[in-house]
Amino acid sequence: MDSIKQGPFNTPVYKAAFKSDFCAFAAKFNPFHRDLLALGTAENFGFVGKGKLFVLKLENDGSMKPMDVFDEPEAVFDCSWNEEKDNLVAISSGNGIIKLIDTIQKKAIHTLKNHEKEVYSIEFSHKNPQLCLSAGFDGIINLTDFVKGSKVNHFSKHQGCVYQATWHPSNEKLFASCSMDGVLKLWDITSPVASIVALPAHQEEILSCDFNKYIGHIATASIDKKIKIWDLRKLDVPVRELIGHRHPVRKVKFSPHQDSIIGSASYDMNVNIWDLKDTTNPLKFVHQQHTEFVIGLDFNNYVERQIVSCSWDGRALVWNWDQDQPKI
Secondary structure: OOOOEEOHHHOEEOOEEEEOOOEEEEEEEOOOOOOEEEEEEEHHHHOOOOEEEEEEEEOOOOOEEEEEEEEEOOOEEEEEEOOOOOOEEEEEEOOOEEEEEEOOOOEEEEEEEOOOOOEEEEEEOOOOOOEEEEEEOOOOEEEEEOOOOEEEEEEOOOOOOEEEEEEOOOOOOEEEEEEOOOOEEEEEOOOOOOOOEEEOOOOOOEEEEEEOOOOOEEEEEEOOOEEEEEEOOEOOOOOEEEEOOOOOEEEEEEOOOOOOEEEEEEOOOOEEEEEOOOOOOOEEEEEOOOOOOEEEEEEOOOOOOEEEEEEOOOEEEEEEOOOOOOOO
């Protein structure tokens, strides 16, 4: 395993890998600790079988080791750290259940049957840390209050599976969702009857969406292999289209450090890094270390240019897109 090197701003550059016997679906850096991650996994590509949530720690020697493992009766498709308490992580499962896990007590402190089918997306609010969005195969987005331990509202105007629901970075009432119907929707949590925006962003299924943290833009990623960037003030046409993946784009994520940097994970087994400031050749780096579909992707809030990616090959890889890559 590669040792730690010094990166930009004299921050440590970790290059590490963790291998699970299950397929990896979601990897998220802890918002409080730059060396802590959550990894959601599933047996048999998530079609049938059990799941596990791993809490992983990046060690000083460059390795990545499990601090805790939580066994689940169904696939763990997504996970989200609470942004108020560093020991709380929510998971979404293949049986329609969402759970809030306390890593100190080492158990689930809330278990809610919020959906009828698989739950593919879960995310804590950035502004109201007791609130959590979940979305899945039943076409419903649920808003849950984990302090009350109950569902607050549901949003159900998509046609078909909702792959992701994600909070606006600064507006505590606004979130976006994307679905197999090819529509990007924007919602106000106080008005669940209808979305405030319904944009037919792609002609095929939209698998992921993400807000830019600094600019009023949102990205969509689709089965059509395209990533589109939209200006929230004028949604009639995309401001950019990024074409470079050979297969559907499963995850898209803006960097928390640079407003022009965006990462994308694909069924072509690659992670691409794009720089939107370059209007001619925005594709800056292609990560090719996975051997199966890449499903999960996240940026480290504390280490610039550091990414975790995870794949159906069972591996979570931590790497820096401006450095030599880990050789596994």
